[in-house]
Amino acid sequence: MKSPSALRVLWRELVRDKLALVSLIFLVLITVAVFGISLVLDQREIVKVDLFAINEPPSDEFILGTDYGGRDVFGQLIIGTRNSLLIGFLVTLFSGLIGVTFGLVAGYFGGHIDNIMMRILDFFLILPFIMIVIVFVSLVPSYNTLTFSLIMTAFSWMGIARLIRSKALQEKELDYAQASKTLGSSDFKIIFTQVLPNITSLIIVTMTLNLAANIGLESGLSFLGFGFPETTPSLGTLLSYARNPQTLEFRWWIWAPAAVLILVLMLAVRNVGEALRRATDSRQRRG
C-alpha cells in the first residue's frame, strides 16, 4: 500500500484537532474579510487627521472611536490587520527561503562547510535582535514595507536554518540520497529535487510557527515606533498610542481591540502550527 503523502498527513491531523480546525477557519475568514474590506476602505482617507473629532469614545459614527488625530480606530484596525498579516507573510517567506537554503547546504555538505556556516549562524543568533533591527530601521534611507521586511529577515532566518540543517544531516545518510549520489546525480539536484521534497512538512510546520512569531515581532517594533509609520498603520501602531499614559489609562478603545486581535491571531496561528507539528511526529498524531 502506498503511504499517504506528507500534505495529506498534515491535513488529516488538522481536521482531527477541532481547535486547530476552528483556528484555521477563523484565520481564513479574517484574512479574506480584512483584505476584502480594505479594498473598499481608502487608506489615505482613514489616516487623514481630523482635529474636530479627536479621542472620541465609541459611537454610532465611529464604532471604536477615534485616536488623537481624529482617525477612525475601526478603519485603522482593519488596515492594520492587513498590514500586519502582510508583513508577517513576507518576513516568514523571505526568512524561510534563506533559512531553508542555508540549512540544506550546511547539512548536506557537512564537514568544514557545515562548521563554518554554523559558526556564522551562531553569531547571528546571539545578536540583540530588537536593538540591531531598530538601528537599521532608523538608518535605512528609503524606508518602506519591503526594506522593513528585508531588515527583519536579515536577522531572523537562523531558527529555521538550524532545524533544517539537522534534518538534512540525517536525510543525506538515507538510502535514497546515497543511491542517487551513486547514480551520479549532482549535489544541486539531490538537495533541491530529492531532499527538499522529503522535508516539506517540517518546513511548513516551522514556517507556520514562525508566522506567529513574526506578527508578534512586527507589532512589537511598531509599538516602539520603529515599524510602520503612522500613515501605514499596523496593529502595533494602534498599540503604540498606549505609550501615552493618558491614552493607556482612559482611552481603552484605541489600543485594547488591537491588543486582543494580536493575541487571538497569534493563538490561532499557533494552534494550527502545533497541530501540524504533531502531525510530523507519528507518535504524537491523533488522526
Next chain:
Amino acid sequence: MWKFIVRRLLITLPQIILLSVLVFLMAQMMPGDALTGQVDPNVSPEIKEQIRERLGLNNPWYIQYRDWVAGILQGDLGQSFRFKMDVTELLSQRIANTFWLSLVTLIFTYIIAVPLGITSGRYNDTLLDQGITGYTYLGFATPLFIFALFMVWVFGYQLGWFPTSGSVQPGLTPGTMEYVISKFNHLLLPALSMALIATVSTVQYLRSEIVDTKQKDFIVTARAKGASESRVYNRHILRNSLLPIAAFFGWEITSLISGTIFIEQIFGYPGMGALFLETILLRDYSVVTALVLLFGIASILGALLSDIILSLVDPRIRIK
C-alpha cells in the same frame, strides 16, 4: 573538559571581534561623526577640516577602526552630544537600574519555573498539569509588551497598587530603608511581568525533562530497591533535571535585553533599554553604538557562561 572550555573560548573571541566590526560599520553608516554638535556652527569649513584631520576622521576605515577599538579598551566610548557628557558616565548612571531589573526578573523566573515545572512533570496529565500546560501555551503566544501593557493598566492604573513610572520615588535619600523599599516597589511589577512570560520555556523544559526521566531504567531500579517516592524525586529525578536549568540563565540574557527595551519603555523605568530608545530618537549615535556593543558583548558572554556551566553539569555535551 578543559579542551571543551578552551575551544569554546576560542569561538568567543572572533564573535566579539565580528560584533565590534558590525557595530563599527553601523556607526559609519550613521549620519554625522564625532565632530557633530561639538563645534560652533560658525567655524569655517577649513578649520573643521583641520580638526577632522587631527582627530583622524579622514583616515581609511581600518585605521579608524583600530583607533576606535583602542579607545574602547581604555574605557573611552566617546561623547554624547545631547547629554553633553562622556558616554561612559551616562551609562554608569543607568546601568545599575537595568542590572537590578534583570536580576530580580531572573530570580522571579526561577521562583516561578521550578515549582510549576516540578508539579507539572510529577503529576503529568492531571488537572493541575493541564492548568500549568495551558498557562505555558498562552504564555508562548502572548507578546511580552502586550502582557506588560495589560499588567500596568490593571495593577498600575485601575487598581493603583504599583507606581507606573520611574525607578524610585523622588525626594528620598539613597541609603535609607524607605529608599530601598521604594526602589523595590518600582521594580516589582516590571520584573514580574517579564518573568511571567520569560518563565514559560523553562517550565516546559523542566516538565518534559521530568516526564522523560520518570520512565528511565534507573528510576525503575530505584523504586524496585524500595526508595520512597520523595527520595526518587529529590535524589534521582530532580538532580538530573534541575542542573541544566541552572545553566539557562546565560542564554536568558539575550531575551532579557530585548525584554528590558519593551519593559522600560512601558513602565517608564530609567534604564539602559529606555536610554537606547531615547538616544536613537535624538540621533545621539555615539550612545546608541556604545549600547549595542555593550548589550552584544553581554549576550556573547552570557552564552559562553551557559555553555561552560552546562558542560560542567552535563558530561554528554563535552564528549561531542
